[in-house]
Amino acid sequence: MNLLDVRDLRVSFGTPDGVVRAVRGLSFSVDRGRTLAVVGESGSGKSVATQTITGLTRGAEVSGSARFDGTELLGADPATLRRLRGARIGMIFQDPLSSLHPQYRIGWQIVEMIRAHQPQTSRQAARRRAADLLTLVGIPRAAERIDDYPHQFSGGMRQRVMIAMAMALDPDLLIADEPTTALDVTVQAQVLSVMRKLQQEFGTAIILITHDLGVVAELADEVIVMYAGSVMERAPRRDLFYRNHHPYTQGLLASLPSQTGRRLTPIPGSPPSLINPPRGCPFAARCPHVFDRCRAVAPPLVEVYGDTRHQSACWLGDGEAVAA
Template sequence: MSLLEVADLKVAFHTSDGVVQAVRGLSFTIDRGQTLAIVGESGSGKTVSTQAILGLTPEADISGRALFEGVDLLQLDEEQLRRIRGSQVSVVFQDPLTSLHPLYKVGWQIEELIRVHQPAVSRKAARARAVELLGLVGIPQPGRRVDDYPHQFSGGMRQRAMIAMALALNPRLIVADEPTTALDATVQAQVLELIAKVQREFEIALIMITHDLGVVAGIADEVLVMYAGLPVERADRRTLYYRPHHPYTKGLLESIPGSTGTRGGRLKPIPGSPPSLIALPAGCAFHPRCPYAMPVCVAERPPLSTVTGDRGHASACWLPHEAVGLSAEAEAVRLQAKGS
């Protein structure tokens, strides 16, 4: 049995303008010690899907199933979820400055997390654990910095403190939600290396949420690409990077500086903008931005189906799956020849 098994997750919000279909049918599994990267543009449903699983979207209409060690998280009440959050499942949010309370010392916040979930632990033991954790994530002089306030930490140090909090109760799963977006390139690499290190050492399952495929190049076992609330491609890291099938995935890869899809050092952006989740286009939601769109793309939504010859690789695209590995231009030529 997988550590976490999500099946047909749907999340919707009722607004004055209409129903926002944030997630429209997401399924995935993650095992102990595995790293799953969920990738996509802003508004694709990456963050809201994990927040819904953990009960952090109280105003949403949620359906589907999210089995964590056999227990459906979507059926638990707030008190039951509170016992799981922080102890068995931890979250590292995008902006640690807003996640850490500015009026309390960093060490005190780690201590409180420990004592809330483990009341039998003394204040002295909790403080010792906080110092140990800050040292574990590479904060120098942890015995002194444990008494500092969040504003006395740099951005990278605050993110390290958040990782320390995530590790405090030896969780089985960590959700890292855009943990490096606000950091410069050097600190970003250090934080990613730290996350990968602690994940390997403690055999923790990791869900990495990001909009940048370059961020997960060195740490993901499997990558799930989302667009407009739906998964559009799923594969192991190497397959996705070297043999992508969906045009949206190829577009994301070509937007990475230095990728093989860039020409003359210039980035190749995806044209257009993501669709409104209130008024989604018919058929494939990506077809207004796709240079290879066909009439069937407008009429019908493609299912997420297995790419020929690779059971672990699935794509939601009407382009022929047996042509994976060819350029998009070659696939278009193949379709034209087939139709003539």
């Protein structure tokens, strides 16, 4: 049994303009010691999906199933979610400055999180654990800096603090939402190295939410490509880069900077409205290979290239898929 199994997750929000269908039929699984990357443009539903799983999308209309180690998360009571969040499911949010309380020292925040789930742990023991974690994630002079405030750290250091807090109780699952956003490449490499090291040490499963395919290449085992709330392609990391199938995946890869100096090839147009999603394939209006059937009927997510691990939601057959 996988650590986390999500099946047909659908999330909608009511707005004055209509119902936003943010996630439309998402299914995936992740096991211990593995990393699942969820990629796609902003607004594709990546963050909403994982926040819904952990009970952080209040007011949303939710359906489907999300079983974590045998426990159904969707519709779980607040006490169950509080017991799991932090202790067994750690989260690294996109903006560490807004996730850390500006008026409390970082050591105090980590200690309080540890004692909230392990009240039998003394403050002294929790503080030692916090200092050890800050050292583990590469904070220099951790024993001294534990009493600093969040604004006294750089962006990369604050992100490391968030990783330390998320890993404080050795969670079974770590959800990392854009963990390297706005970091320079050197700090980004250091943060990814810390996450990889922690995963190897504790066997943690990781869901990595990102729009940076360079980060995916560094860390992921399997990749889900989302667009307009739906899965366009699912594949092992290497297949996604070297034997991809969906035109949207190919468009994302073509927009990456290249060492050969070739010009970037952006995807023309904009994502569709999730209040009035298109009738057929959501990518049809931007796809260079679109034909009539694409606009009329949404393609199902099916196996491609004879590999059960590789699926694509596209009417192009295997032989018609365009090499990236």
